[in-house]
Amino acid sequence: MAAAKKKRVTITDIAELAGTSKTTVSFYLNGKTDRMAPATQERIRAAVEATGYVPNPLARGMNAKSSRLVGVVVNDIANAFSGRIVRGVERVCHEAGYRVLVSSSNDDVAEERAYIDRLLAVGVDGFIVQPTAQFREVSRTIEEAGKELVFFDSKFYDHGGSWVKTDNYDAVHAAVSSLAGAGYDRFLLVGAAPELLSSRIERTGGFVDAMGAAGADYSSYTVPDSGVDVGDLTAWLERNVDPGRRTLVFAPNCWALPDVYVAMRPFYDLMPGTVGLLGFDNPDWAAVASPAVSCIEQPASEEGEAAARILLDLIDGTDAVPHQQVLPCSVMWRATTLPPMA
Numbered sequence: 001m002a003a004a005k006k007k008r009v010t011i012t013d014i015a016e017l018a019g020t021s022k023t024t025v026s027f028y029l030n031g032k033t034d035r036m037a038p039a040t041q042e043r044i045r046a047a048v049e050a051t052g053y054v055p056n057p058l059a060r061g062m063n064a065k066s067s068r069l070v071g072v073v074v075n076d077i078a079n080a081f082s083g084r085i086v087r088g089v090e091r092v093c094h095e096a097g098y099r100v101l102v103s104s105s106n107d108d109v110a111e112e113r114a115y116i117d118r119l120l121a122v123g124v125d126g127f128i129v130q131p132t133a134q135f136r137e138v139s140r141t142i143e144e145a146g147k148e149l150v151f152f153d154s155k156f157y158d159h160g161g162s163w164v165k166t167d168n169y170d171a172v173h174a175a176v177s178s179l180a181g182a183g184y185d186r187f188l189l190v191g192a193a194p195e196l197l198s199s200r201i202e203r204t205g206g207f208v209d210a211m212g213a214a215g216a217d218y219s220s221y222t223v224p225d226s227g228v229d230v231g232d233l234t235a236w237l238e239r240n241v242d243p244g245r246r247t248l249v250f251a252p253n254c255w256a257l258p259d260v261y262v263a264m265r266p267f268y269d270l271m272p273g274t275v276g277l278l279g280f281d282n283p284d285w286a287a288v289a290s291p292a293v294s295c296i297e298q299p300a301s302e303e304g305e306a307a308a309r310i311l312l313d314l315i316d317g318t319d320a321v322p323h324q325q326v327l328p329c330s331v332m333w334r335a336t337t338l339p340p341m342a
Contacts, residue, residue: 009053017047068098070311071119073112073129077104081254081281081300082130085152088304089128096312098125107225107255109134113141120145125315128152128307133195133225148314150323152307153298154197162314162323164306166298168199171329172206173213175278175296176250180214181341184248184276187211187218188240190233190260191252192225203252203280228259237263247275248337254281261293277336291335299327 011029015022020040027036028044047053070093074082082104090100101124103115109132116138119127126148129135142149151163176187189207194200211218221236241247251260257279267275271291279286282297306325313321333340 009051011053013051014044014047014053017051018043020044066125066315067123069122069124070098070100070308071116071122071124071127072100072102073105073115073119073127074102075105075107075130075132076255077102079255080283081153081298084300085130085304085307088301088306089308090304091301092305092308092312098312105130105132107132109138113138116141120147126150126311128304128311130154131197133197148311150307150311150314152303154199162310164303164310164325164327165198166303166327166329168202168329169206169209171296171331172203172250172252172280173210175331175340176207176210176248177214178340179248179276179278179337180210180216182338184246184338185216186242186245186247187216188237188247188249189218189220189252190223190249190256191220192223192256200252207250207252223253223256223260228256228263230259230263233260233263234266238266241267241275243270243274246273246338249275249277251277251279254279254283257281257283257293257295258285261289271336272338276338282332287332287334294334294337295332297330297332299329303327 011022011025015025018025018040020043024036024040025044027033028041033041070089072086072089074085076082077086086100086102093100101119101122103119105112105115112132112135116127120141124147127142128150130153131139131151139149149161151161151165153165180187187207189204191204192200194204207218219240221233223233237249249260249264251257260279261277264275264277268291271277277293279293279295282295286293286295306327309321310323310325313319314323331340
């Protein structure tokens with residue numbers, strides 16, 4: 001015979017055992033004992049100890065001024081960059097006594113809105129969000145609920161607030177310029193439309209300005225947010241790669257890089273001398289692919305830690321850390337590019 005399910009001890013049970021009201025027990029559990037008689041406190045303490053009562057964290061979060069919960073919304077939790085961001089957030093939050101609830105929007109504004117509504121219902125104290133391109137309308141819900149918000153990876157030029165990002169423009173400009181100096185004289189930009197996301201705008205801007213400074217020509221292929229059509233991209237590359245010139249393909253979007261790499265399969269034997277590939281975000285597979293992919297790498301864990309420190313500072317109201325931060329990128333040079341110019 002299956003064992004009977006153990007009944008969960010409730011605050012009502014504690015109140016009856018201690019001979020007091022549920023409100024008084026609630027005050028005790030939330031540390032509001034300034035006006036509570038020592039004898040009452042002792043009865044409640046004894047009742048809690050005798051029953052092994054464990055407060056329901058969700059119920060406490062809904063009723064307490066602070067739930068000590070942080071909501072994190074990323075574009076794609078399966079993405080290595082997002083995973084490293086989340087680990088950075090968790091390290092800082094756990095040290096401060098907070099717990100982290102993570103959701104993945106899949107870069108879909110409807111999913112993003114649904115998860116934020118659920119996190120608000122749970123009673124999180126604040127949000128760390130990697131926004132979709134349509135996030136501004138969703139952010140109003142967070143603002144109206146009186147919750148703190150920190151962006152990471154991207155921010156909106158027409159939307160003030162708190163954010164942490166990397167030096168996308170400078171990193172791309174420097175890397176592409178060094179490759180122009182290494183001998184590439186034809187460049188292909190394969191990426192999503194910049195729209196309002198600062199990361200896209202800055203990476204595209206760094207690339208275009210590097211082209212101007214080097215006097216190099218380039219062509220662009222726009223990847224839809226729905227994903228890469230590998231066959232279509234391969235056909236476009238075959239039309240635009242000139243075997244008589246050294247051509248560098250720059251893929252600024254981490255989520256598109258795997259498909260860009262697959263689309264370039266006909267050119268693997270030409271790498272890096274005739275055709276090169278430079279990606280962004282340095283996913284784990286890039287180092288073990290053959291040929292291994294050169295990538296601009298963001299300090300993802302540090303970005304997550306910085307975002308968490310900003311949010312906790314906003315929640316505490318201490319104003320002890322800068323609420324807008326830019327972190328430097330680095331480059332992992334591998335087999336898909338010629339050695340860069342120093």
